[in-house]
Amino acid sequence: MLNIILEASQNFCIHQIREPHVVLDYTNKMRTVIAYVDITMISGKKHRVYVGATLDFAQRVTTTLLEEDDSDEETLIDMVLELTNLIVGSAKVIAQNMPECSYTMATPCFEKIDTFDIKHNEAKTIKVGNDEMIIAIKEI
Numbered sequence: 001m002l003n004i005i006l007e008a009s010q011n012f013c014i015h016q017i018r019e020p021h022v023v024l025d026y027t028n029k030m031r032t033v034i035a036y037v038d039i040t041m042i043s044g045k046k047h048r049v050y051v052g053a054t055l056d057f058a059q060r061v062t063t064t065l066l067e068e069d070d071s072d073e074e075t076l077i078d079m080v081l082e083l084t085n086l087i088v089g090s091a092k093v094i095a096q097n098m099p100e101c102s103y104t105m106a107t108p109c110f111e112k113i114d115t116f117d118i119k120h121n122e123a124k125t126i127k128v129g130n131d132e133m134i135i136a137i138k139e140i
Helices: 002-017 055-066 073-095
Strands: 022-024 031-041 046-054 103-105 109-115 122-128 131-139
Touching: 002 055, 002 073, 002 122, 002 131, 031 055, 031 073, 046 055, 046 073, 055 073, 055 131, 073 103, 073 109
Parallel strands: none
Antiparallel strands: 022 122, 031 046, 031 103, 031 109, 046 131, 122 131
16 A cells, blocks of 8 residues: 555646655655545455645645745645645556555544654655655554
């Protein structure tokens, strides 16, 4: 499941941010804006997908999508919620081609602005320049 969400995340970087990115196998203990969305697989299994963006990554996305260079905390939170919706929604479209991976999704929720210390089953980090976004998933 993480691979499908990671593919959608990379598509976002390619088509929206339009800057080179790398995928890393670690999660930093950096201060991040963290949102999550619950998904229910067609099999009935439930997962929680977390998106944790550093403040600079969130600002990069806000600048790209809203043309706003110095956003307040509330705007950055809203942007990470929207980013979570865009990525997991895009992954849902990709998963439709694989019936065993199809899922429904809930509305994204704000978790916190803090160190990404959430327990998860799998995670990857996408790095654009010095800015990072963590994608993590856990079964619930």
